[in-house]
Amino acid sequence: MKLSSQTSALGLFGCPISHSISPAIQQAALDYYDLSVRYSLWPTKSESLANEIEKLRSHEYLGANVTIPYKQTVITYLDGMDPFSKEIGAVNTIVKNGSKLIGYNTDADAFIRGIKELANFDPIGKDVLILGAGGAARAAVFGLLKEQVGSITVANRNLKRANMLVEDLKYRLTKVNAMTLDAQAVDFREAIARADLIVNATPIGMRFGDFPFHSPLPSEMIPKNVLVSDMVYVPTETPLLNQAKRAGAKVLGGFPMLIFQGASAFELWMERKAPIDVMINAGEMALAELG
Ligand code: NAP
Numbered sequence: 691m692k693l694s695s696q697t698s699a700l701g702l703f704g705c706p707i708s709h710s711i712s713p714a715i716q717q718a719a720l721d722y723y724d725l726s727v728r729y730s731l732w733p734t735k736s737e738s739l740a741n742e743i744e745k746l747r748s749h750e751y752l753g754a755n756v757t758i759p760y761k762q763t764v765i766t767y768l769d770g771m772d773p774f775s776k777e778i779g780a781v782n783t784i785v786k787n788g789s790k791l792i793g794y795n796t797d798a799d800a801f802i803r804g805i806k807e808l809a810n811f812d813p814i815g816k817d818v819l820i821l822g823a824g825g826a827a828r829a830a831v832f833g834l835l836k837e838q839v840g841s842i843t844v845a846n847r848n849l850k851r852a853n854m855l856v857e858d859l860k861y862r863l864t865k866v867n868a869m870t871l872d873a874q875a876v877d878f879r880e881a882i883a884r885a886d887l888i889v890n891a892t893p894i895g896m897r898f899g900d901f902p903f904h905s906p907l908p909s910e911m912i913p914k915n916v917l918v919s920d921m922v923y924v925p926t927e928t929p930l931l932n933q934a935k936r937a938g939a940k941v942l943g944g945f946p947m948l949i950f951q952g953a954s955a956f957e958l959w960m961e962r963k964a965p966i967d968v969m970i971n972a973g974e975m976a977l978a979e980l981g
Contacts, residue, residue: 699750700959701732703742703764704757708733709898709924711976712755715952718972722965727752736763743767747789753959754784755952758893761797761825768793778832779858780825783955794958797826798833800950801889804919806837809942811887811917813837819881820844821871821906822891823851826921830889831859841865843881847892873908882911888934890920895928897980905929912937923948924980949973 700720702712708731716729732754734742739760744767746754756764761780765771768784771793775781781793805811813834820827823846831842842859844867846852852868859866869877871892882888893899894906907930912918918934923944931941953964 696726696750698727698752699730700727700752700754701730702755702757703732703734703739703760705733705735705759706898707731707757709896709980710757711924711948711973711980712757712952714976715949715969715973716956718968719953719956719965720960722968723960723962725960727960734760736760739763740767743784743791746784746786746791751786753786753791753955755955756782756784756825758826759824762828765793767791774798774832778828780828782825782829782951783958785958794955795829796951796954796958797829797947798836800947800954801830801919801921802833802837803950804942804946805887805917808946809917809919809940811940813839813887815840816886817841817884818843818887818889819885820889820891821894822846823848823855823868824891827889827891828855828858830891830921831855835859835862839863841867843867843869843885845869845871845878845881847871871906873906873911879908879911882907883913885913885916887917887919888912890918890922890928890930893922895920895930896922897924903929905933907933909933909937912939914938916940917942920944921947924977926977945973945977 720727769790775795778795782797783794844852849870856866856868894901917940919942920928921944934941956964
């Protein structure tokens with residue numbers, strides 16, 4: 691990575707992203723190394739995504755992050771993908787190689803690192819229920835496949851999308867199942883009851899989203915002996931995590947994953963070690979400012 695004499699740019703594509711604390715986290719890491727690079731929010735409507743991605747080809751841009759809802763659609767506009775992001779079918783980091791745009795996925799390893807290192811969860815042979823079938827859900831399940839998980843159930847609002855994800859998993863795992871995310875449905879309730887790990891990869895419960903005070907699960911259904919991992923990081927204790935705690939379950943919020951995926955993205959762009967502690971401090975301060 692070669693920096694020009696003028697300030698270079700990195701940023702985050704998504705919608706809505708006004709709440710994102712990625713700029714605080716990435717800017718702290720860039721400033722730690724005294725790099726002349728500015729990381730910004732680039733809120734983008736779907737109709738302008740192609741044009742905005744194309745702009746990255748000009749020399750001042752070093753790359754980008756991609757978030758909800760573009761982790762899958764962005765792939766069309768890239769020149770290449772690293773093998774793991776290709777397998778996942780979702781990209782959260784774009785790295786420039788000359789003027790070429792190459793997609794990576796740092797969510798998958800970040801998610802696995804969080805559940806293993808911070809929640810002491812060993813995925814081998816475990817039954818997992820994933821809520822959602824978008825880019826983040828894809829990252830989680832392909833990360834879990836590498837960890838020899840026992841079974842994966844994908845529950846999504848749009849059943850067709852859950853089926854598409856399960857089709858992509860079938861050649862790697864026999865115990866895979868798709869269903870509608872419907873708190874009243876018997877198959878969904880059975881999946882909750884037998885899960886060792888439940889992952890929320892939807893924006894339900896996100897403070898600045900459409901359903902800030904909601905949980906994707908009926909509270910009386912959460913088993914005691916389960917790890918509940920919520921990818922949402924604002925608030926740090928989501929309605930789902932609150933319910934799970936009250937049920938006596940283990941919980942993990944989305945903040946560690948945010949830090950780990952951001953650190954790996956920083957290392958891909960800047961080719962130097964991410965100052966994790968600096969990034970955590972900046973992230974915690976930004977969260978505190980959100981209130
Ligand atoms: P995405 O590709 O747009 O997928 C969104 C998923 O959520 C889809 O499965 C969608 O279902 C479902 N969904 C959206 N609104 C819903 C609702 N009201 N009720 C039920 N399901 C709903 O987004 P993504 O990139 O996967 O991100 C998903 C969430 O994970 C976001 O909140 C994002 O901030 C979070 N995330 C956090 C981290 C982290 O580092 N902590 C990393 C990645 C993602 P349909 O298919 O039916 O539309």
